[in-house]
Amino acid sequence: MSTTKEKTVKVSVTGASGQIGYAILFRILNGEVFGKHVKIDLQLIDINVDKVQKALHGVALELEDCAFPLLNNLTLHSDPHTGFTDTEYCFLIGAKPRGPGMERKDLLQANGQIFKTQGVALNEKASRKVKVVVVGNPANTNAYIAMMSAPDLSKDNFSAMMRLDHNRAMNQVANKLDSNVNRLSNICVWGNHSPTMVVDITNGFLDGSNNLNDLLDKEWVAQTLQPTVAKRGAEIIEQRGLSSAASAASAAIDHMHDWVNGTTWTTMGVPSKGEYGIPENIISGFPVNCKDERCSIIQNLDINDVLQSKIGISIAELQDEQENIKGLL
Ligand code: NAD
Numbered sequence: 121m122s123t124t125k126e127k128t129v130k131v132s133v134t135g136a137s138g139q140i141g142y143a144i145l146f147r148i149l150n151g152e153v154f155g156k157h158v159k160i161d162l163q164l165i166d167i168n169v170d171k172v173q174k175a176l177h178g179v180a181l182e183l184e185d186c187a188f189p190l191l192n193n194l195t196l197h198s199d200p201h202t203g204f205t206d207t208e209y210c211f212l213i214g215a216k217p218r219g220p221g222m223e224r225k226d227l228l229q230a231n232g233q234i235f236k237t238q239g240v241a242l243n244e245k246a247s248r249k250v251k252v253v254v255v256g257n258p259a260n261t262n263a264y265i266a267m268m269s270a271p272d273l274s275k276d277n278f279s280a281m282m283r284l285d286h287n288r289a290m291n292q293v294a295n296k297l298d299s300n301v302n303r304l305s306n307i308c309v310w311g312n313h314s315p316t317m318v319v320d321i322t323n324g325f326l327d328g329s330n331n332l333n334d335l336l337d338k339e340w341v342a343q344t345l346q347p348t349v350a351k352r353g354a355e356i357i358e359q360r361g362l363s364s365a366a367s368a369a370s371a372a373i374d375h376m377h378d379w380v381n382g383t384t385w386t387t388m389g390v391p392s393k394g395e396y397g398i399p400e401n402i403i404s405g406f407p408v409n410c411k412d413e414r415c416s417i418i419q420n421l422d423i424n425d426v427l428q429s430k431i432g433i434s435i436a437e438l439q440d441e442q443e444n445i446k447g448l449l
C-alpha cells in the first residue's frame with residue numbers, strides 16, 4: 121500500500137469535442153503531461169449547441185470506457201465560468217480552424233471574442249497559478265486577448281503554442297542531417313505562429329557541441345527549412361482537407377509537459393517584457409527554459425542582423441493584429 125498522498129490536478133480543455141480535443145484528451149489521461157502518478161479532474165468545455173454537447177457527451181463516454189486509472193473526475197460544460205472553476209492547467213483549443221486559401225489572422229474577427237470571454241472567466245474562476253496555453257488561431261493574438269482580459273492574473277500565466285513550429289523545425293533538421301531529434305538542441309522559432317515566423321538554428325547544436333551553423337548549408341536553411349516550417353500548416357490543410365490535429369495535440373502536450381516538468385530549452389509563445397527589443401506584452405515565440413513550473417526567456421543570445429530584421433517583420437504583424445482587435449479590449 122502506498123503511503124504517499126496522491127496528487128490531483130484540475131485541467132480544463134476547450135473545444136473538447138473538436139479534432140484536436142479528440143487527439144489530446146486520451147493522452148492527457150494517459151499521464152503524458154503530469155506523469156503516471158498524478159490524478160486528473162478533467163473539465164471539458166464546448167459550445168452550447170445541442171449537436172456539439174451531444175458529441176462532447178460521446179467523447180466523455182469514450183474517456184470513461186478507457187478506464188484510465190488517472191481519471192479522478194470528469195465534468196462537461198458549455199459555460200467557461202463553470203469549466204474554469206479552480207482550473208490549474210488550461211488548454212484553450214476551441215476556436216474555428218482556417219480552410220484552404222486563408223491565413224490564420226483571417227480568423228481573428230471570428231475567434232477573438234472567444235478569448236475575451238474566456239480571459240474574463242479565467243480571471244474570475246481559475247486558480248491564481250493557472251497555466252494557460254492558447255492553441256486556437258491566431259494563437260499569439262488570442263493569447264494576448266485572453267491575457268489582457270484577465271487583469272487579476274499574472275501575465276506569466278499565459279502562453280501561445282509555438283511548439284508545433286518548433287517540432288516541425290526539429291524534424292526537418294534531423295532529417296537533413298540524417299540524425300534524430302534527440303540529438304538536436306537549442307533550435308527555436310521566433311515571432312508569430314504565421315508564415316512570418318522565424319526559424320533560428322544559429323544557436324543550435326548536434327550532440328551538444330557541433331554547431332548547426334557549421335553543419336547546415338545557409339541556402340538550405342533560408343530556401344528550404346524556413347519556408348517548409350512556415351507553410352507546413354497550409355500544406356497539411358491542402359493535403360488532408362482539414363487542419364493539423366494529432367500533431368497539434370502532440371505539440372500542446374509537449375508544451376504543457378515542459379512547462380510543468382522543466383526543460384533547458386524549447387520554444388514557447390510568451391509575453392515579452394522587452395527582451396530582444398520586442399515590445400512589452402507582445403506574445404512572441406521565444407527560446408525559453410522552464411524550472412519549478414515557471415518559464416523564462418533565454419537571455420543574451422546573439423541574433424544576427426538578418427534574423428533580427430525578419431523577427432521585426434513578424435513582430436510588426438503581431439502589432440498589426442493587436443491594432444485590429446483593440447476594440448475588443
Ligand atoms: P475543430 O473545428 O475540429 O474543433 C474546434 C472545437 O472548438 C469545436 O468543437 C467547436 O465547437 C469548439 N468551440 C468553438 N468555439 C468555442 C468556445 N467559445 N468555447 C469552447 N469551444 C469552442 O477545430 P480543431 O481542428 O480542433 O482546431 C481548433 C483550433 O486550433 C483552430 O483555431 C485551429 O486553427 C487551431 N490550431 C492551432 C495550432 C497551433 O499550432 N497553434 C495547430 C492546429 C490547429
Ligand code: LMR
Nearest residue numbers: 218257352353354363364
Ligand atoms: C498549423 O500550423 O498546422 C495550425 O496552425 C493550423 C493552420 O491553420 O495552419
